[in-house]
Amino acid sequence: MTINPTEISDIIKAKIKEYDIKSTAHNEGTVVSVSDGIAIVYGITDALQGEMLEFPNKTFGMALNLERDSVGAVILGDYKHISEGDIVKCTGRILEVPVGPELLGRVVNSLGEPIDNNGVINATATSPIEKIAPGVIERKSVDQPVQTGLKSVDAMVPIGRGQRELIIGDRQTGKTAVAIDAIINQKDTGVKCIYVAIGQKASSVAQVVRKLEEHDALKHTIIVAATASDSAAMQYIAPYSGCAMGEYFRDIGEDALIVYDDLTKQAWAYRQVSLLLKRPPGREAYPGDVFYLHSRLLERSARINEDAVSDLTNGKVKGKTGSLTALPVIETQAGDVSAFVPTNVISITDGQIFLESDLFNAGIRPAINAGLSVSRVGGAAQTKIIKKLGGGVRLALAQYRELAAFSQFASDLDDATKKQLDRGQRVTELMKQNQYSPLSVAEMALSLFAANEGYFDDVEINKVMPFEKAMHEFARSNHKDLLDMINESLDYNDDVSAKMKSTLDDFKTNGVW
Amino acid sequence: MSDNYTYSRPYGEAAFKLALEDNVIEQWSSNLKILAQVTVDKDIKAVIADPKISQAECSKLLCSFLDNSDDKNSFNFINLLLDNKRVFYLKEISDIFEDMKSNHNNVCKIKVETSRELGSDQINTLIELFKKKYNSEIEIEQTINEDLLAGIKVKVNDEVIDLSLQNRFNQIKQQLII
Numbered sequence: 001m002t003i004n005p006t007e008i009s010d011i012i013k014a015k016i017k018e019y020d021i022k023s024t025a026h027n028e029g030t031v032v033s034v035s036d037g038i039a040i041v042y043g044i045t046d047a048l049q050g051e052m053l054e055f056p057n058k059t060f061g062m063a064l065n066l067e068r069d070s071v072g073a074v075i076l077g078d079y080k081h082i083s084e085g086d087i088v089k090c091t092g093r094i095l096e097v098p099v100g101p102e103l104l105g106r107v108v109n110s111l112g113e114p115i116d117n118n119g120v121i122n123a124t125a126t127s128p129i130e131k132i133a134p135g136v137i138e139r140k141s142v143d144q145p146v147q148t149g150l151k152s153v154d155a156m157v158p159i160g161r162g163q164r165e166l167i168i169g170d171r172q173t174g175k176t177a178v179a180i181d182a183i184i185n186q187k188d189t190g191v192k193c194i195y196v197a198i199g200q201k202a203s204s205v206a207q208v209v210r211k212l213e214e215h216d217a218l219k220h221t222i223i224v225a226a227t228a229s230d231s232a233a234m235q236y237i238a239p240y241s242g243c244a245m246g247e248y249f250r251d252i253g254e255d256a257l258i259v260y261d262d263l264t265k266q267a268w269a270y271r272q273v274s275l276l277l278k279r280p281p282g283r284e285a286y287p288g289d290v291f292y293l294h295s296r297l298l299e300r301s302a303r304i305n306e307d308a309v310s311d312l313t314n315g316k317v318k319g320k321t322g323s324l325t326a327l328p329v330i331e332t333q334a335g336d337v338s339a340f341v342p343t344n345v346i347s348i349t350d351g352q353i354f355l356e357s358d359l360f361n362a363g364i365r366p367a368i369n370a371g372l373s374v375s376r377v378g379g380a381a382q383t384k385i386i387k388k389l390g391g392g393v394r395l396a397l398a399q400y401r402e403l404a405a406f407s408q409f410a411s412d413l414d415d416a417t418k419k420q421l422d423r424g425q426r427v428t429e430l431m432k433q434n435q436y437s438p439l440s441v442a443e444m445a446l447s448l449f450a451a452n453e454g455y456f457d458d459v460e461i462n463k464v465m466p467f468e469k470a471m472h473e474f475a476r477s478n479h480k481d482l483l484d485m486i487n488e489s490l491d492y493n494d495d496v497s498a499k500m501k502s503t504l505d506d507f508k509t510n511g512v513w
Numbered sequence: 514m515s516d517n518y519t520y521s522r523p524y525g526e527a528a529f530k531l532a533l534e535d536n537v538i539e540q541w542s543s544n545l546k547i548l549a550q551v552t553v554d555k556d557i558k559a560v561i562a563d564p565k566i567s568q569a570e571c572s573k574l575l576c577s578f579l580d581n582s583d584d585k586n587s588f589n590f591i592n593l594l595l596d597n598k599r600v601f602y603l604k605e606i607s608d609i610f611e612d613m614k615s616n617h618n619n620v621c622k623i624k625v626e627t628s629r630e631l632g633s634d635q636i637n638t639l640i641e642l643f644k645k646k647y648n649s650e651i652e653i654e655q656t657i658n659e660d661l662l663a664g665i666k667v668k669v670n671d672e673v674i675d676l677s678l679q680n681r682f683n684q685i686k687q688q689l690i691i
Contacts, residue, residue, distance in 0.1 A: 024684075025674045042518075043671045069518040089673075 027090040031055075032070060034082050037231045038276045041071045041088045050130060052096075054089040055082050062095055062233070065277050072277045074233035076111065094130060097241045098123035099248035104192065107209060107223040110238040112245075115225065116209075127248060129240040133299035138308035145381045146257060146325050149185030149438020150178065152366055152431040155390035155448060156397075157353055157373045160381025161191075161255050162303025162323035166345055168330045168337065169355030173367050175329050177435050178353060179259040180208060182327060184217045185438035186257060191325075192249045193221040194258040196242035199235050199265030202227040215436060235269035243300050246324045250302070253309040253320030258301065262329035263294060267341045284340045291344050294328075298348050301326035351375035364432055370397050383441055385492040389448035393427055396451070400424020419457075426456040429464040442486035443472050449500045455508065463513065470513035471504070479503045518609070521602040524594065525609030531586060532610075533617070542614060544579050544587055545607040551578050552603045561600060568595050575600075619649040626658045626666040626677075643669075 029043025053061040065072030097112035102123040107116035142160035159165045167175045183193045197205045205225045212218040226238035239260050249256040274287035303323040351374045360367035459467045482499050532541035572591045594600040640651045664677035
């Protein structure tokens with residue numbers, strides 16, 4: 001016979017004392033029809049928009065359409081046991097999910113219920129999934145970086161804490177890879193991560209979980225999964241649930257990073273729900289409020305100031321700012337960024353990382369198009385050293401692109417042009433980076449410095465990556481103090497530049513690649 | 514079902530306003546009740562739906578069930594419903610008419626569910642209580658439901674006040690499980 005942990009006499013005693021039995025008054029209605037996860041309910045005249053409705057057998061739904069004599073609701077979860085004539089009760093509450101540090105390292109569904117077979121989650125706090133974003137007064141401008149550990153991102157499209165940076169590209173261009181690398185790189189930074197998988201294959205989600213576990217990145221990460229087999233309603237609310245979990249960390253003065261992978265599928269799920277609710281279709285059959293669907297979600301990613309954190313924690317946390325950084329993912333069809341949802345999300349976010357399948361196939365991974373990728377606020381948050389050194393790389397790449405097109409016509413090139421072309425090719429090569437191998441700021445700085453100072457110029461193009469790898473290893477074993485110093489101060493001055501120069505000279509003469 | 518009420522509401526309201534103007538509410542009420550019963554009959558339905566039978570004949574047939582079959586307004590009302598193909602919504606129209614009637618008479622209908630039959634003094638106390646709460650005349654409809662075990666469950670429109678023992682047990686059950 002097993003004893004339930006709740007059967008300890010003290011607990012039972014406490015429970016008896018705090019019995020809170022009320023005679024309840026509630027609003028009731030009856031189910032008129034159920035189809036495709038949508039229930040039409042007659043009655044419940046006092047139902048509120050977005051309110052949780054209780055169906056028989058502890059099934060819950062969300063009221064979405066309030067009409068004259070009926071309420072259209074989506075059923076969250078299985079709906080096969082619900083039939084015409086069933087009683088529906090109003091709960092008077094908006095849908096809530098558990099939040100808090102207890103969820104870290106767990107895989108949950110859109111309602112915050114564990115789906116990883118690791119037992120119940122003893123979260124004490126809950127939070128409504130739909131919340132109003134912080135207002136103007138509570139906000140603070142973005143000035144701290146989120147290091148993704150990817151050279152091409154951190155040098156060219158830097159991301160700040162509280163920023164919304166879109167990752168956009170066709171299928172199979174490495175969108176998820178960029179996001180997962182960013183999560184892995186937050187390992188010892190204190191940034192909590194939330195990965196929201198929407199409409200993906202369950203096997204893909206399992207793979208992401210496994211990879212994060214492998215790189216010891218699961219313990220600071222919450223995975224919210226609404227897979228392709230979950231109902232459209234669950235896929236529709238998953239980003240909001242994930243956002244509520246991220247907001248918890250933002251509001252207690254910590255930093256969090258949330259990845260929505262991907263919002264195209266969420267828009268599809270919302271389109272399905274809307275069409276089934278008989279809302280009129282608009283462009284590409286999306287409902288009229290598909291812009292608001294994403295804008296209200298992404299607006300909740302923000303950096304809030306010390307006063308707001310202090311207010312939200314009732315004065316328990318003082319002098320700390322909180323942030324929620326968002327990396328929404330959008331999948332384009334055949335590179336069409338002018339489709340409805342991509343244009344919407346591009347206009348909402350503070351910049352985009354544009355991934356191209358041509359680059360990917362040419363072996364440039366991450367396949368970031370440096371010309372089209374921008375970060376509108378990240379520059380203010382970039383670390384000093386990367387900002388200083390990354391500028392040269394951007395310029396070299398821009399000049400290279402211009403010359404590369406031009407040089408195809410010219411047979412004879414002057415030395416200066418040739419040199420720029422060579423430099424450009426090497427920088428393009430240098431921007432390549434393997435998956436799951438994020439770099440520290442110091443390593444990145446060393447690579448960028450080497451490129452700027454021409455240390456790569458006499459290296460063969462196909463040797464650039466091995467050269468860089470050997471250089472990092474050399475620096476780690478022989479000049480650890482320099483790397484530690486850069487990682488510590490993140491500053492760039494003559495002293496640092498001289499030390500880097502001597503390190504690189506040392507490597508050139510003594511190193512092997 | 515919900516859609517039916519939406520379609521029927523304007524007809525019910527119009528009929529009530531007309532009846533109120535002519536001060537023949539009771540007559541309309543009984544007519545609508547009769548028509549509501551008639552139109553659910555399988556054979557009558559078949560006749561109305563039969564394309565070979567003209568609308569004039571249908572309206573004549575329906576009018577023949579009424580007490581005052583020569584009333585012009587009733588005749589026009591039936592014709593209008595036939596024109597707009599809403600004749601099978603007469604049950605809902607009658608329901609809406611009755612709701613408006615009790616509203617007009619300031620009567621509030623209350624459904625009371627108990628595990629045992631209520632005594633007349635108990636019913637009187639309930640009537641007194643709800644008279645105060647809703648500030649209107651009270652009409653009580655009693656049903657017996659032994660699942661409640663004890664106590665009482667009151668339903669007014671969509672609002673449910675649950676004072677039953679069953680509800681309390683359910684709450685205890687939930688609190689113990691969590």
